[in-house]
Amino acid sequence: MYNKMASIGLALLFLMLYTGTCYGGSRRFLTDFLQEFPTPGTGPYFDSTIPSNITGLVGKNVHLVCKVKNLGNRTVSWVRHRDIHLLTVGRYTYTSDQRFEALHSPHTEEWTLRIRYAQRKDSGIYECQISTTPPIGKFVYLSIVEPITEIHGGPDLFINKGSTINLTCVVKFAPEPPPQMVWSHNSEVINFDSPRGGISLVTEKGRLTTSRLLVQKAIQSDSGMYTCAPSNANPISVRVHILNEHPAAMHHGISSIQHQPPNLLLLVSAATLLVPYIYQKIRRKFDGAIGIRC
Structure with missing residues (x-):
């Protein structure tokens, strides 16, 4: 059955080619036909080793890579899902936003969408699509982030006088570890060789860069x-904020408070003596009011 259908298909193909030749359009027909005709054996498929989650930085270039095996005569396109916008087809770019560009080197399997000067709004889902019937696609999830700098415990820190000031600065999402971490105090760059002494800096670079300033x-x-x-x-x-705490003075203050409460005791004692007298006065007025009413 399969061989019979294949024979019929080939016969129709030659017939159409011959008809196209009569009208001088055989070459155009052959190109259009092979574009849609499935490749015998295995068709095109995506290389699953290419990452599907990409993180880019604001203001930097981002490359979304799609690697296709056995592409044959198909084309590869990039589509942005946010607005279903066709961005590229093959090596051609189909958008007025000049930040987007199709990249492809001949005889390679990689079809790349480059985004120049990435912005936060570029985050979202992009699809690498192969022009099969029906089309097949692979989703790529793009997140555009900005480098973040944090100091633990901020924006205000309260340190006891005589203690060690420990400030830890962390840099996240940087394209590379910062070449320099500059610390300043009241707008003046800190001099680690100053006569004050006791100031040191410990920096650890990596995916998260940490810089720790110690002031003893x-x-x-x-x-x-x-x-x-x-x-x-x-x-x-x-x-x-440096807190001026003097334990001796605090102790003295507590002692003085303990010696002063007798004044409060006198007031409490006087109030205790007056309560019965006030009660008797109120009672007599109340009894008198009852007597008049009766």
Whole structure:
């Protein structure tokens, strides 16, 4: 049965080719026909090793890669699902937004959608689509993020006098670890070799870059605004308050309070003595009112 249908199909194919030749359109017909005719054996399919979740940075270029095996005569397109907008077909770009561009090197299996100067609004679902019948596609999930700088415990920190100021600055979502982490105090870059001494910095670079500023034996002049400024991310500030606590003075204050309560005791004693007298006065007025009423 299958061989019979195949024979009929081939016969129709040659007949149509011959008809097309009569009208001078055989080449155009052959191209259009093969575009839709399925490839014998295995058809095109996506390389599953290519990531489907992509994270990009605001202002940077983003590449969405689609790798197709056995593409044959099909074409590969990129579609944005937010507005069902056709962005690219093959090596051609079909959008007025010049930030989007189709990239493909001949004789390779990768079809790339490049987004220049990515914006937060570019986040969403994109589909790499093959022009089979019906079309088959692969979803790519794009998230555009901005580098984030944080100082633990901010925006205000309260430190006891004589304690160690420990400020930890963390940089997230940076395209690479910041080459520099600059700390300043009240708008002046901190000098780690200053006569004050006791100031140190420990920085650990990686996917999350952490910079820890340590100021030992805090004094009143150490209070104020501290700013952490990564070289490739936004700066962040925290205000440090130095508390002047004197345990001896606090103890003295408690002692003086303990010696002063006798004045309060005198007031309580006087009130206790007056209560019966006031009660008797109210009672007599109440009894008199009852007598008049009777």
